Amino acid sequence: MKTIGILGGMSAASTQLYYSELCRLTRARLGGLHSPQLLIRSLDFAEIEALQAAGAWTRAGTILNSEAQALERGGAGILLLATNTMHKLADRMMEGVGIPLLHIADATAQAILQAGLRRPGLMATAFTMEQQFYTGRLRAAGLDPVLPDPSDRATTHRVIYDELCKDIRTERSETAFVQIAGRLADGGADCLILGCTEVGMLLHQGNVAVPVFDTTRIHCATALDRAMA
Numbered sequence: 001m002k003t004i005g006i007l008g009g010m011s012a013a014s015t016q017l018y019y020s021e022l023c024r025l026t027r028a029r030l031g032g033l034h035s036p037q038l039l040i041r042s043l044d045f046a047e048i049e050a051l052q053a054a055g056a057w058t059r060a061g062t063i064l065n066s067e068a069q070a071l072e073r074g075g076a077g078i079l080l081l082a083t084n085t086m087h088k089l090a091d092r093m094m095e096g097v098g099i100p101l102l103h104i105a106d107a108t109a110q111a112i113l114q115a116g117l118r119r120p121g122l123m124a125t126a127f128t129m130e131q132q133f134y135t136g137r138l139r140a141a142g143l144d145p146v147l148p149d150p151s152d153r154a155t156t157h158r159v160i161y162d163e164l165c166k167d168i169r170t171e172r173s174e175t176a177f178v179q180i181a182g183r184l185a186d187g188g189a190d191c192l193i194l195g196c197t198e199v200g201m202l203l204h205q206g207n208v209a210v211p212v213f214d215t216t217r218i219h220c221a222t223a224l225d226r227a228m229a
Contacts, residue, residue: 001037002227005076005099007067009042010083011165014197014216018082021220029224036224039074041067045165052085052127061092068097078102080223084195084215085125088133100226105134107222108193108215109141115211117191121146121184123177123203124195126157134195146189152180156199164198174202181208 004022008015019040026036043063051060064086068079079094079101081087087104094101112120120138122145128134129147138145148156159173181192181203191211194200200214 002077003037003039003075004223004227005039005041005068005071005074005079006082007041007043007064007071007079007093008082009045010048010086011045011198012042013165013167013201015040015042015082017197017200017216018080018220021217022224025221025224029228036227039071039076041071043067048086049161049165057089060086061089064089064093065095065097068093068101072097072099078223078226080104080219082216082219083197084134085127088127088131090133102219102223102226103137104215104219105137106141107218108195108213109138109143110222111213111218112143112191112193113141115191117211118142119144119146119188119190120213121148121181121187121189121192121210122195123148123156123180123184123192123199125160126153128195129153129156145193146184146187148180148184152183156180159202160196160198164196164201169201174207177202178207181210185210 006018022036026034077099079099084104120143122129135145155176163173191213192208194203194214197216200216205212
């Protein structure tokens with residue numbers, strides 16, 4: 001099995017989900033005491049969030065690139081960026097890096113296409129919902145993403161940063177997310193992308209009417225396929 005390098009901490013809550021899911025999947029596939037071979041570099045999200053808020057993406061990209069190179073030097077054979085939003089900087093992150101990055105949007109698009117679906121609703125940070133680095137990649141794969149209205153986008157973004165990234169879950173926010181997902185389905189979405197790695201803390205197939213595609217779970221499963229190939 002190749003060693004999977006995970007660049008995480010964006011947020012710490014999502015990186016915990018990655019570790020847990022990769023361990024669960026490895027046990028399910030191999031049984032016994034098996035666990036995945038991982039290298040994890042977890043950044044201080046307060047510093048990254050400040051760069052996001054300031055629009056200092058060039059500085060953030062330099063940090064991600066340095067950390068990706070460090071994971072390669074440490075022996076990683078494949079890289080995961082354990083966040084949807086920071087895939088905005090995927091190209092900059094991989095400059096001078098010789099091992100492949102498994103792009104979270106590509107893995108998710110492939111899973112949706114394999115299910116025969118085409119119009120995913122997208123709930124994520126405002127960066128991910130409103131900028132082309134993510135939705136453009138989905139469209140390039142043949143999908144037609146459906147976005148929440150501006151008010152629902154603002155609510156989704158706020159809950160992610162003010163609550164989920166701090167590992168806070170409230171019934172009020174879960175109800176709000178379920179309602180937003182319902183409005184996306186009413187607007188023509190035939191499935192739902194949990195497009196921030198923390199959104200799965202509130203939404204799942206049990207409280208969403210259309211098929212749910214959890215990017216964290218998809219990313220982990222695809223990475224394990226590659227690592228074991």
